[in-house]
Amino acid sequence: MTLVATLISNPAEPALDTATLARARDALPGATAPIWLDPGIAADIPFTGSGENDNRALTARLREAIGAEPVDVVVQPEDGRRKMLFLADMDSTMIGQECIDELADYAGLKAHVSAITERAMRGEIAFAPALRERVALLKGLPEKVIDEVIAERIRLTPGARALVATLRSHGVHTCLVSGGFTLFTGRVGSMCGFHENRANTLLMTNDGKLAGAVAEPILGREAKRDTLLELRERLGLAPDSTMAIGDGANDLDMIHEAGLGVAYRAKPVVAEAARARIDHGDLTAMLYMQGFSGEEFLERVST
Numbered sequence: 001m002t003l004v005a006t007l008i009s010n011p012a013e014p015a016l017d018t019a020t021l022a023r024a025r026d027a028l029p030g031a032t033a034p035i036w037l038d039p040g041i042a043a044d045i046p047f048t049g050s051g052e053n054d055n056r057a058l059t060a061r062l063r064e065a066i067g068a069e070p071v072d073v074v075v076q077p078e079d080g081r082r083k084m085l086f087l088a089d090m091d092s093t094m095i096g097q098e099c100i101d102e103l104a105d106y107a108g109l110k111a112h113v114s115a116i117t118e119r120a121m122r123g124e125i126a127f128a129p130a131l132r133e134r135v136a137l138l139k140g141l142p143e144k145v146i147d148e149v150i151a152e153r154i155r156l157t158p159g160a161r162a163l164v165a166t167l168r169s170h171g172v173h174t175c176l177v178s179g180g181f182t183l184f185t186g187r188v189g190s191m192c193g194f195h196e197n198r199a200n201t202l203l204m205t206n207d208g209k210l211a212g213a214v215a216e217p218i219l220g221r222e223a224k225r226d227t228l229l230e231l232r233e234r235l236g237l238a239p240d241s242t243m244a245i246g247d248g249a250n251d252l253d254m255i256h257e258a259g260l261g262v263a264y265r266a267k268p269v270v271a272e273a274a275r276a277r278i279d280h281g282d283l284t285a286m287l288y289m290q291g292f293s294g295e296e297f298l299e300r301v302s303t
Helices: 018-026 055-066 090-094 099-106 110-121 127-136 144-152 160-169 182-192 221-235 249-257 268-273
Strands: 002-008 035-038 042-048 072-077 085-088 173-181 196-200 202-204 210-214 242-246 260-264 276-278
Touching (some): 002 018, 072 276, 099 110, 110 249, 160 182, 173 182, 173 221, 242 249
Parallel strands (some): 173 196
Antiparallel strands (some): 002 042, 002 072, 035 042
């Protein structure tokens, strides 16, 4: 079996050099010459493995070989590394913020709400009751605050547009799936170019204010996985043809179910459980690990 180790650094701060690649190659059985995907940023190292290879152990060996270099490592079979369905979390993944925390700032409760968010994303408390508790604290905020948060505070994670556009150009179906709110995912999904988005619905009063409640049932950990299963069946795809990315505990089931599940700058429980993780690169790391070269990246395509 031919496996491939992909080494990826942050495009904003290229950190991959020939010396690092040489150390990585020496740590792999039957490794061939590295192939640059983007000079200084990402490279593949094909090597010979067997069905009994422990990819986690190989990944750990590579991380030890490259030492403290800010370089991510992903080990996987070379065959089938290009995927046809992509699901992504929104908060702290496709965008750099947690939308509910930014809303809470308008109510003077950001520190309190952020603490609950952090515990939920770490898996220390259940997601659904934590969401209900936080939403209740937003009661009375005018709906227009959401437009202000999106315009003034929400920023796409570097590489977001290039990731989605490049995948779409290769026929990949893309879905933004969030435990957040449709009022945000609709806008963020459009900004990134996703085919569709799914999230929770904030309830409003007749006078245009947040009611302090969210429509049931809540889209959380199980619903994210169910979305992947639904889309996989609808598109007639094999399990290995899917990929998902997220950072929090409510992404774990989706990440486990995907053929390529990736933890992105994730909470410890997620980084430990995921088969692949990105700690240093931006979102284009999802393209490099599928074997795309930097020259193949596109910007946003029409939705």
